Every structure is written in C-alpha cells, then in structure tokens.
Amino acid sequence: MPCLLQIDFPTQGPFGAAMTEAFTELAESIDGEPGLLWKIWTENRETAEAGGVYLFESHETAQRYLRKHTERLTGFGITGITAKVFDVNESLSRINHAPLRRE
Amino acid sequence: MPCLLQIDFPTQGPFGAAMTEAFTELAESIDGEPGLLWKIWTENRETAEAGGVYLFESHETAQRYLRKHTERLTGFGITGITAKVFDVNESLSRINHAPLRRE
Numbered sequence A, B: 001m002p003c004l005l006q007i008d009f010p011t012q013g014p015f016g017a018a019m020t021e022a023f024t025e026l027a028e029s030i031d032g033e034p035g036l037l038w039k040i041w042t043e044n045r046e047t048a049e050a051g052g053v054y055l056f057e058s059h060e061t062a063q064r065y066l067r068k069h070t071e072r073l074t075g076f077g078i079t080g081i082t083a084k085v086f087d088v089n090e091s092l093s094r095i096n097h098a099p100l101r102r103e
Helices: A016-030 A059-075 A090-095 B016-030 B059-075 B090-095
Strands: A003-010 A036-044 A049-056 A082-088 B003-010 B036-044 B049-056 B082-088
Touching (some): A003 A059, A003 B003, A016 A036, A036 B090, A049 B082, A059 A082, A082 B049, A090 B036, B003 B059, B016 B036, B049 B059, B059 B082
Antiparallel strands (some): A036 A049, A036 B082, A082 B036, B003 B049, B036 B049
C-alpha cells in the first residue's frame, strides 16, 4: 500500500532557482532511495518554510527514509521539523486523479 | 505554477473502507473544484489523524479551496486543523518523478 510522507521545516532559504541549484545533487541522490515513487519539493518564501511530500511504496520504506532524512536535515542545522506519515486511501484518491505510482 | 496544499487534523475515523464509504460523494464533489489537479486522501489510524494533499494549478485556487474546506471541516465538528500552502519547486520535483499534472 502506498505511504505518504509529509516533511516541512522553517528555513530562510534558498528558495526558487537558488534552491534548485543548491539541491539538484541531493534530489538525484534521493531518487535512488529504496521504495521511493516520487517527491514533490515544497517551498514558501512568505512563511519561510520548505519541505517535501513523498510517496513511498510501503510504510517501512517511508519510515526508513524519514529517519535518514531527519538526520541529514539536523546536520544542516535545521530544527523544528514536522514529519507525518500517512496511509493513502486509494479508492477516494483515485476518484480525485491522484498519482499513486512512479511517472 | 502548481501549488501544493497540505491539510491534516485529528480524527477518530472513519478509516479504511468505512472512510471510503463515508466520503465517496464528497470526493466526487471535490473533483469539480476550480483549479484542482488531484487530491491524495490520507489517513493514519494509529496517530488518529487524516487529511489530504492536493495539487492546484495556482496559489489563488488553492487558497479559495482551503477557505471552503476549512469551513466544511469545522462544520463536521473537526478542530485542530493544520493547513499549509506551498509553491512547488518544479525543477527539483521533476528529478524525483513528481506528478505535477492531472492524470
């Protein structure tokens, strides 16, 4: 069953194109994480927050990534991380055209 | 630019198949919301939370829906709603196979 991971945290940036430049290599590395179907990179300059929404193929792979990524973010000096793991209600999500597989 | 909306709240259910049955009509209604690309319905029986991750085609349509849906949830008696709106970093998201359009 696909598993959704939401992570967000306070940050002063980089945002936008500078964020892309700073994290392209990290995105390429994340792409090889076991069980990852996709990640949407999120950012909000106004509220000074950023993060990601991920779809993993299982609860176990999501939890394993969450532990690894939390350690990495903490290593970047980031605090105040909010992380939530959810099951996906597939029937309702399919009604709303949700993308539950790798593109 | 696509805009991501995260909503979650404490709930005692329904979860799983009962959630599907309770909210199928609502999902069909949400599918007609202006600007909606997709919604993933989220649920976590263990932490007693549920919600949704949505992709809208613009910040404006996401904000408009958020106001409407918050009123609806409040009408259901739901409190403690967490809602966050984010821009999507498209370049990084594309590296990670993110689905940024309607299926």
